[in-house]
Each structure stands twice: as C-alpha cells, then as structure tokens.
Amino acid sequence: NQLYAVVGNPISHSKSPRIHSLFASQTGEPVEYTAIQAPVDDFSGAARHFFEQGGKGLNVTVPFKEQAWTLADHRTPRAEKAGAANTLYLDKVQDLVADNTDGVGIVRDLQVNHGVSLKGLRILVLGAGGAVRGVLGPILAEQPAALTIANRTVAKAEALVRLFANDADAALLTACGFDGPDQSFDLVINGTSASLQGDLPPASAKVIGPDTVVYDMMYSLQTTTFNQWALDNGARRVYDGLGMLVEQAAESFFVWRGMRPDTAPVIEELRTD
Ligand code: ATR
Secondary structure (H helix, E strand, O other), rough: EEEEEEEOOOOOOOOHHHHHHHHHHHHOOOOEEEEOOOOOOOHHHHHHHOOOOOOOOOEEOOHHHHHHHOOOOEEOHHHHHHOOOOEEEEOOOOOOOEEHHHHHHHHHHHHHHOOOOOOOOOOEEEEOOHHHHHHHHHHHOOOEEEEEOOOOOOOHHHHHHHHHHHHHOOOOOOEEEOOOOOOOOOEEOOOOHHHHOOOOOOOOOHHHHOOOOEEEEEOOOOOHHHHHHHHHHOOOOOOOHHHHHHHHHHHHHHHOOOOOOOOOHHHHHOOOO
C-alpha cells in the first residue's frame, strides 16, 4: 500500500482518514491513510520525515496550511492565490508541490451536490481569514454577478478585494463591515470561525430572504449555530460544510491518484456516523 496522511494539531477528530479509507475501498486504490499530529512548532520536520519515509501525499489542516504553502518548492496556481495549502506531494524530481483543493470543494458541493449554480448569483461572504481566501478564486471563476465580503475587521476584507481584483470585475467584488449589507442575497456563505467560540457573525438578518441559499463552511452533527440563525430568520435552504470536506478530499485523491471517487455515498455515510 502507498502511504498518505493528514497532518494537523490537534488531529484526533479529523474525518480525513475515514473519508480516504472509504475512497480507497470504493476505488480499489492501494491507499493507506493515517493521521499525524505534528508539534505546533515543527510542521516542516514532520512533513519532511513523512516524505523521507516514502509517504506519497499529505493533507494539511489547522494550524499548518500557511506553513505548508511556505515549505513547498512549487505551488499550483490555485494554491498560490489561496495563500495556503491543504495538499502536498512530491513531483517527478522529488520537489515538494503544494496544492489547495478547498475552493473546488465548496464549489462542487454547492453546484453538484446541492444544485446551486454560482453563475450570476449575488453572493455575500462573511469572514476574511485564511478559510475565505482559500475559496475565493474558484468561487469567482464561476462568474457570480456580485460578491461582497463582510468582515469584523474591514481592512482584511479590503485586502482580499485587492488580492482578487484581477479575478473579477471591479464593480463585482466589494468589502464592508457586518453593518454594511442590509438586503437579501442569493447565497450567504459563513466563512468566519466565530462558531468555534460559540459566536455568530453579527450580520443583519435582512441578508436572509426566503430564497437565500445559506452555506456554513463549518459542520457539526446538529444544525450549526449559523444555519439555525438563518432558519430562524426565514431561510429555507441551509447547508453545512460536510459536503465541502468530502469534496476537497476527493479532489486531493484525484491529484494524487488520477481517479475521482464517488462522493455521494461517502457524504451519506459520514452523515450517519
Ligand atoms: P480561518 O483559517 O478559520 O479563516 P482566520 O484566518 O483566523 O481563521 O480567520 C477567522 C475569521 O473569522 C476572520 O474573518 C475573523 O474576523 P477578523 O478578521 O475580524 O478577526 C472571523 N471571526 C472570528 N471570530 C469571530 C467572531 N466572534 N465574530 C465575527 N467574526 C469572527
């Protein structure tokens, strides 16, 4: 078997080993996938050791995605723009390559699994941290009609607008604070980490209308705090990030193995775990 792993800290709750084991049995690929907890101050040592031992590919999660990006010898264009990497592998001359499959993950979950085509939509993204930067490129590539980034720290939303200005029409991409948007959007994406502290991003309930699709990049067994808030304010379609998690994993599997697993049964299986 060929060895793959996810590296993070903490890592014990990661669903990636389960997802990739399901991909391996479904496709018959000789993939063995484990979890590695790297010391917070030595991600590069852990990654180097893994590849020196013959490891084929790594997924990278919190808090190491930016370090993985820095460590790599080369970056794919989508990783370059994301400023972070969730997928590492060695190329033919043993150089370390960084990729990022998170953006493809959310776009595919929305478009394929939930039937929400992003083209022409008016989108509100809440948050302007690493998670949001990681997905903006692939979202903008679908040509939404408008995309507003609202963040507690407005300067960070403005910085993202400058960074992605060439990926979109200038009029299309705008930044503001949470007090800015006060009318309903076609799609509202929560990309803040507020729920980790049990908080809600303080967006106006006016951004939610009966036809708004709401997407929380976080996931949990129960309805997420953000999605519950949206439902309480009249949303009828809310999705959490479990599908995104499985889709980013499937794209990594494709990068490593050249084969695309069927994600639907894996999402189903994880949902009922
Ligand atoms: P991640 O990798 O999850 O994106 P990050 O880069 O630290 O982590 O970004 C966290 C995001 O969640 C930021 O947009 C942050 O807002 P600030 O840029 O103003 O810090 C947002 N966030 C975190 N806690 C929040 C809270 N309690 N309310 C609103 N926004 C919050």
